[in-house]
Amino acid sequence: MNADRRMRLWRMVIEQAQGRPFAVEHVCVAAISATGVDSAAVSLMLRATPRETIYASDHVASELEELALTLGEGPGVDGFAGSPTLVGDLTASHCLARWPVYAPAAASAGIRAVFALPLQVGAIRLGVLDLYRAGPGDLDREQLADALVLADTACALLLDTVQRDPPRWDGRWPERAGPHHPEVHQATGMITVQLGVTAAVALIRLRAYAYAHDRRLRDVAGDVVARRLRFDAGDGGEDRSGS
Amino acid sequence: MAEIQLADVFVEMADTLVDDFDVIDFLHVLAERCVQLLGVSAAGLLLTDQQDTLQVVAASTERTRLLELFQLQTDQGPCVDCFRTGRPVSVADLPSAGRWPRFTAAAAEVGFAAVHALPMRLRSDIIGALNLFDTKAGALDEDKLRIGQALADVATIGLLQQRAIRRRDTLTEQLQTALNSRVLIEQAKGVLAERLHLDVDKAFAVLRSDARNHNRRLSELAQAIVDGSLHLPPATASSGSG
Numbered sequence: 001m002n003a004d005r006r007m008r009l010w011r012m013v014i015e016q017a018q019g020r021p022f023a024v025e026h027v028c029v030a031a032i033s034a035t036g037v038d039s040a041a042v043s044l045m046l047r048a049t050p051r052e053t054i055y056a057s058d059h060v061a062s063e064l065e066e067l068a069l070t071l072g073e074g075p076g077v078d079g080f081a082g083s084p085t086l087v088g089d090l091t092a093s094h095c096l097a098r099w100p101v102y103a104p105a106a107a108s109a110g111i112r113a114v115f116a117l118p119l120q121v122g123a124i125r126l127g128v129l130d131l132y133r134a135g136p137g138d139l140d141r142e143q144l145a146d147a148l149v150l151a152d153t154a155c156a157l158l159l160d161t162v163q164r165d166p167p168r169w170d171g172r173w174p175e176r177a178g179p180h181h182p183e184v185h186q187a188t189g190m191i192t193v194q195l196g197v198t199a200a201v202a203l204i205r206l207r208a209y210a211y212a213h214d215r216r217l218r219d220v221a222g223d224v225v226a227r228r229l230r231f232d233a234g235d236g237g238e239d240r241s242g243s
Numbered sequence: 244m245a246e247i248q249l250a251d252v253f254v255e256m257a258d259t260l261v262d263d264f265d266v267i268d269f270l271h272v273l274a275e276r277c278v279q280l281l282g283v284s285a286a287g288l289l290l291t292d293q294q295d296t297l298q299v300v301a302a303s304t305e306r307t308r309l310l311e312l313f314q315l316q317t318d319q320g321p322c323v324d325c326f327r328t329g330r331p332v333s334v335a336d337l338p339s340a341g342r343w344p345r346f347t348a349a350a351a352e353v354g355f356a357a358v359h360a361l362p363m364r365l366r367s368d369i370i371g372a373l374n375l376f377d378t379k380a381g382a383l384d385e386d387k388l389r390i391g392q393a394l395a396d397v398a399t400i401g402l403l404q405q406r407a408i409r410r411r412d413t414l415t416e417q418l419q420t421a422l423n424s425r426v427l428i429e430q431a432k433g434v435l436a437e438r439l440h441l442d443v444d445k446a447f448a449v450l451r452s453d454a455r456n457h458n459r460r461l462s463e464l465a466q467a468i469v470d471g472s473l474h475l476p477p478a479t480a481s482s483g484s485g
Binding site: 183 | 294310311471
């Protein structure tokens, strides 16, 4: 059932890409359509800069990302901190108390609802997917499920575009990024030590290896955990078989 | 099973809930207590990821084979049926039940004959399930089912305790945070296994005993270990237990 949802949403992303390499903007457009919001943006948390918006679907989204950056508050800022922040009505009193400057400013920019979904895999925090709607109201169960799947898709896309050419549709479904078989996350942790890299880079390497060898992520991860496969620094992260 | 033991467990859980606790640690202890109180071989807690799939967040033992068995029930198995219907599912003898062929085969491989699943409910929402495995075939009696359901309810309360849950958005925050903490702990287990030359299955015990010894939350410790801002010395590994 989850596979059906992922496939339906992935088809929407493919449609948006129209044969071009996949990018977060295609995920954002799919998210707007699937969740009934008006605009969407993705901001990343990079080492050099505290927050950088890499895509905003329209002027309002871009303005609100800028607002969150300037003020250092808002659902998107809390989403960065690692927990989904879903706000059906920014003018509710508890929202005005929580974001005293952001909430009225966003409302006067014409936005009543903000849904901020962290792009994260355990310790790996890449950024946040922000969805904006002019009208108030919560996401319903289906919209929420779609938003969570699309946040995961954006996450996978970001991880996979670092090391290899931006992926195009080649008939293979991308592996999900977040909750996965435990061995995928265990292998990520092991590779951080083997290569002396961050968890994000370790997961990028693991995914790239699985893709290049046309194997399932969890099978490659199983080999790492069983110590049949090691990632070694110094040769571009290629493997050699362990004993 | 002695009554005093049951009372002790509820006192222990209540004590945890009034404190600043780590949700994964809390659910892990709860899973351990399920095994002790209900006389089963293993227990696991699975939560919905709100994308139609259950994810394992805590188990009585951290054997990877067992975690995989819990996780296998993403599309079939007693736990999924329990989650979908909101009703307990009790299978006294898996092979003769003749349902869920893939799951039954995997359970047999790890040596389990009986399996039970109890729903974790929050009003009209089913947010997960408590999954119990036994190496011996046989049903759970009425009393044990009631205690099991009470423990599943305590798990739900623990998960949602940090804030008053009035809306689904807050529920989402708690569920997604718990699921992400679980991922974080798997990553930290991997770091420790590699750094200390340990079996991954043993790494959780090291992590947990260090968290307890230094009075740190399990997920904060795991984050520091994965970030590389904290290294556990190898000496910790040998003293690790439970």
